[in-house]
Amino acid sequence: MVKKVHGLWFIVCGFIFLLVTNCYAQPISSTELINNAKLYDGKIVAYAGEAIGDIMARGDFAWVNLNDGQNAIGIWMSKALAANINYTGSYKSKGDLVEIVGVFNRACPQHGGDLDIHAQGLRKISPGRQVTEKLNVSKRNFTLVLLVILCLVLILRQLKNP
Amino acid sequence: MILKPRLEDIKNIGYYLGKVIIGLGLTMLVPMATGIAFGEINPALDFLIGAEIALIFGFILAKLCFTEQDLSWMQGMLVVSLSWLVATVLGAIPLYLSGHWGSYLDACFDAMSGFATTGLALVQDLDHLSLAHNLWRHLIMFIGGQGIVIVALSFFVKGATSAFKMYVGEARDERILPNVVHTSRFIWLVSIVYLILGTLALGTIGVFEGMKPLNAFFHGVCVFMAAFDTGGFTPQSQSILYYHSLPFELVTITLMLLGALNFNLHYHLWAGNRREILKNIETRALFGAAVITFLITAIGLNQTGAYAQAASLFRKGFYQLISGQSGTGFMTIYAQQFFNEWNHLALAGVIIAMAMGGAVCSTTGAIKMLRVGVIMKAMLQDIKKIILPDKAIVVKKIHHIKDIFLEDKLARSALLITMAYLCLYGLGALVGMWFGHPFLNSLFESTSAAANVGLSCGITSVAMPTALKFTYIFEMWAGRLEFMSVFTLIGFIVSTFRGK
Numbered sequence: 001m002v003k004k005v006h007g008l009w010f011i012v013c014g015f016i017f018l019l020v021t022n023c024y025a026q027p028i029s030s031t032e033l034i035n036n037a038k039l040y041d042g043k044i045v046a047y048a049g050e051a052i053g054d055i056m057a058r059g060d061f062a063w064v065n066l067n068d069g070q071n072a073i074g075i076w077m078s079k080a081l082a083a084n085i086n087y088t089g090s091y092k093s094k095g096d097l098v099e100i101v102g103v104f105n106r107a108c109p110q111h112g113g114d115l116d117i118h119a120q121g122l123r124k125i126s127p128g129r130q131v132t133e134k135l136n137v138s139k140r141n142f143t144l145v146l147l148v149i150l151c152l153v154l155i156l157r158q159l160k161n162p
Numbered sequence: 163m164i165l166k167p168r169l170e171d172i173k174n175i176g177y178y179l180g181k182v183i184i185g186l187g188l189t190m191l192v193p194m195a196t197g198i199a200f201g202e203i204n205p206a207l208d209f210l211i212g213a214e215i216a217l218i219f220g221f222i223l224a225k226l227c228f229t230e231q232d233l234s235w236m237q238g239m240l241v242v243s244l245s246w247l248v249a250t251v252l253g254a255i256p257l258y259l260s261g262h263w264g265s266y267l268d269a270c271f272d273a274m275s276g277f278a279t280t281g282l283a284l285v286q287d288l289d290h291l292s293l294a295h296n297l298w299r300h301l302i303m304f305i306g307g308q309g310i311v312i313v314a315l316s317f318f319v320k321g322a323t324s325a326f327k328m329y330v331g332e333a334r335d336e337r338i339l340p341n342v343v344h345t346s347r348f349i350w351l352v353s354i355v356y357l358i359l360g361t362l363a364l365g366t367i368g369v370f371e372g373m374k375p376l377n378a379f380f381h382g383v384c385v386f387m388a389a390f391d392t393g394g395f396t397p398q399s400q401s402i403l404y405y406h407s408l409p410f411e412l413v414t415i416t417l418m419l420l421g422a423l424n425f426n427l428h429y430h431l432w433a434g435n436r437r438e439i440l441k442n443i444e445t446r447a448l449f450g451a452a453v454i455t456f457l458i459t460a461i462g463l464n465q466t467g468a469y470a471q472a473a474s475l476f477r478k479g480f481y482q483l484i485s486g487q488s489g490t491g492f493m494t495i496y497a498q499q500f501f502n503e504w505n506h507l508a509l510a511g512v513i514i515a516m517a518m519g520g521a522v523c524s525t526t527g528a529i530k531m532l533r534v535g536v537i538m539k540a541m542l543q544d545i546k547k548i549i550l551p552d553k554a555i556v557v558k559k560i561h562h563i564k565d566i567f568l569e570d571k572l573a574r575s576a577l578l579i580t581m582a583y584l585c586l587y588g589l590g591a592l593v594g595m596w597f598g599h600p601f602l603n604s605l606f607e608s609t610s611a612a613a614n615v616g617l618s619c620g621i622t623s624v625a626m627p628t629a630l631k632f633t634y635i636f637e638m639w640a641g642r643l644e645f646m647s648v649f650t651l652i653g654f655i656v657s658t659f660r661g662k
Contacts, residue, residue: 034496037503052289053398056372056406063372063406065398067289071496072400091202091292106503113474114406115496139207139259146214153221 027099030071037106037115047073047117048099048125052089055082064088066098075100076111077119087128096128166661167654173227174237175244180224182245182311186252187216192301193256197294205294208259216252239650242311246639250274253302260295262286264624267631272299274635277306278642279525281394281491281616282634284624288399293380296397300384304357306642307391307421307525308349352428353390356420360386363413371407389417391525394491394616401493402481411477414492415484422448422488422520424532426563443560444521447535448487455515456483462508479508482617487515489526491616500619506602513606516615517587527614527641529583532562533576540573582645586612586637593633594621612637 027048033040049066056063062082065072067089077100089095102119105111110118190213197206233241253276254269263269268284275282276299285291285299361382368378381397388395398404402414420428427445430438439445459479469475478495485492500509519528543558550556558568566572590608595601599621607621611634622634640648 031498034498035502037499053404054373054377058372065400065404067399072289072398072404074400074403074406076406089289091205091290107469107474107478109471109474111406112408112477113469113471114403114494115499116406133201133203136204136207139204139211143207143210143214146211146218150214150218150221153218157221157225 027068030068030073033073033104034071034115037104040104041106043104044101044120045104045117046099046101047075047104048097049073050089050097051085051087051095051128055085055088057082066100074114074116075102075119076108076116077102077122081119081122084122084124087130089128091131092133093130094128097125099123099125165657167658170229170231171234171237173229174231174233175240176223176227177229178233178237178241179244179248180220180222180227182241183216183220183223183248183252185220186249187213187220189301189305190216190256190298193294193298196297197292200293202292202294205256205260205292208256209294209298211259212252212256215255219252236650236654239647240654243639243643243647243651245311246274246277246643249277250635250639253277253298256298257285257295260292262288262291262295267628268624271631271635273302274638275616276300276302276393276395278614278638279303279307279391279393279489279527280611280614280638280642281388282611282618282622282638283395283616284622284631286624288397291397296384297380299395300387300393300397303391303393303395304353304387307387307393308346308353348429349425352425352432356390356417357383357386360390360413360417364410367407367409367413368405371405371410385414386417389414389490389492390421392418392421392489392491392520392527392614393525394485396492403494403496408477411481411494415481418484418488418490418492421490421525424521424523426523427521430563438563441561443535443539443562444531447531447538448520451515451518451531451534452484452487455487455511455518456480457511458514459483459508459511462505462511465507466503466505468503468508483512483515486512486610486615486617487518488520489516489528489613489615491610491618493617497618497620500606500617501603509602509606512617513602513609516609516613516617517583519613527612529580529613533580536560536568536573536576537580539568540570540576543568579644583612583641586640590633590637593630597627597630607634608637612641614638614641 027046028040030047030049033045033047047066047068049068049072052065052067052072057079060079061076062079064075064077064082064085066075085096085098087093087096099122100117100119101121102117104117106115107113108116190209194206194209194213197203197209250270250273254266254273257263257272258266258269262285263272264284264286271282271284274280361379363382364385365379365382368381369375373381384397387393396402396404402411424444427438427442456479459482460475463469463475463479469478481492481494517528518534519530520526522530522532539558539560543556546556559565560568587605587609590612591601591605594604594608599607603619603621606617606619609615610617621630
């Protein structure tokens with residue numbers, strides 16, 4: 001009987017623990033995090049966004065900036081986690097869309113007061129890709145028309161002002 | 163009696179305006195070449211279209227208005243004020259064609275912000291912008307920082323008399339060398355030397371901090387242009403926070419301070435006269451103002467407990483303050499943090515720093531430290547006059563490159579420009595409040611726009627009302643040109659309708 005009660009307590013406590021630790025399991029937007037930084041400070045949060053720019057390796061760790069379409073937030077993660085990211089967003093590529101879980105810092109004491117997240121886990125939501133640029137035909141045609149006009153202006157300028 | 167402008171006036175203005183536009187069109191070939199080099203075809207076409215339109219417009223104007231006459235003072239001022247407006251409209255063409263700006267007005271806002279070295283931005287999805295467009299955003303800061311007309315002066319204008327009138331119209335009332343064209347070229351020389359050194363420093367730090375070499379040096383050149391010209395645009399949406407790097411922040415602080423110094427002072431430092439930096443009223447006032455405003459900010463931040471560690475408080479507080487004082491606008495915090503985490507005292511420190519600005523004949527905006535110094539000295543002189551016996555003669559001198567007697571005329575001129583700036587800050591704040599923003603937020607954003615700073619507390623956004631966008635564009639323009647050219651243009655328009 002005592003063992004059963006202990007078992008029940010164990011399940012209840014486990015449930016509460018899961019509830020508390022996963023209360024931010026749904027990704028939180030950057031605006032929500034920045035606007036309510038004091039509320040989330042030091043808590044474990046989930047945040048999802050596109051990896052952009054450079055993956056900046058610093059020793060055994062790396063900085064990856066994730067943009068969720070509203071703002072970009074710097075994520076401090078181990079090199080092993082960063083290795084899962086293959087594409088970062090730029091003009092020529094769409095970055096990997098990833099979700100990270102980690103500790104949110106309003107003013108990180110380790111990083112000079114930066115607002116950042118120290119990632120503990122990373123999940124790739126969708127892979128990035130190279131973006132192939134297609135020539136915009138209307139722009140090209142407009143360029144040619146303007147070029148002809150410019151040449152005419154230059155010729156007329158020379159003719160009237162030899 | 164107000165005189166109606168003559169055809170001769172319009173021809174003179176049109177001719178020099180045409181030259182400036184041709185210069186602008188040729189400048190667009192730089193990002194176009196960058197686009198081609200990096201295989202960005204559509205961006206390259208955007209710049210080719212922009213360059214072609216500018217060249218067509220410029221050549222026609224220069225041809226139709228051809229003249230060999232020198233400019234009068236009024237014409238020189240008008241060329242300057244109109245050049246900045248036309249450059250904004252034409253410079254926005256490639257930006258708008260990229261599809262990263264919601265409307266042509268938004269593109270014009272960013273173009274004016276760039277030319278006026280402000281740094282407020284309405285660009286969307288900046289992190290996916292092409293290298294060519296990013297280079298243009300920063301290049302216009304470099305051109306605007308030197309002065310759009312100075313660019314033309316250096317390469318296209320032969321007559322020194324006309325050149326000087328446009329040089330003054332662009333808020334540079336100090337000649338470093340006897341000839342104004344030589345002065346313009348010296349300003350270019352200083353800027354190019356620092357461009358090479360600054361790019362090398364920032365690029366090298368970027369590589370050591372884990373960026374790809376090509377990216378590091380591209381960011382290096384862009385961030386240098388924005389830092390030295392106290393602009394504030396950055397290649398990524400997070401501003402300087404993107405780099406998460408203390409060395410990067412230290413180098414940008416140095417560049418911002420160098421940009422906030424008078425080019426005349428740079429000349430004397432280069433010539434070996436290092437004592438000038440200690441004696442000059444401007445550098446003394448700049449140092450004093452930075453210390454006082456930082457103390458105000460630091461006390462405010464300490465009260466809020468926003469940063470638990472002193473090192474973090476110093477790093478965040480000092481960076482934002484120097485960025486504001488120099489009129490740059492780089493940020494290492496998010497715009498929302500200003501109002502969510504900084505208290506009113508800390509914000510007041512930054513607003514005062516932004517309102518005062520850097521040195522005259524530098525790339526900064528705002529009231530400027532020479533005027534602040536002159537007003538303070540004049541006030542002390544007046545207090546002494548009251549205290550001392552009636553027959554006592556109080557003579558005050560200031561040291562700015564040379565010793566100058568502090569005359570009433572000098573103090574009056576400094577006070578007038580200061581009053582004009584304060585009115586502009588207040589006017590923008592009123593418009594902000596009209597649209598429902600709190601007083602301090604409105605004052606912060608308005609001061610940032612009019613003083614050509616670029617720090618934002620979040621009011622500047624794509625969604626802000628059109629009237630507010632126009633207000634900030636006007637503030638950036640009038641603030642950068644220090645009013646005289648703008649007042650002359652207003653007077654010219656009035657005389658066109660009411661003159662005889």
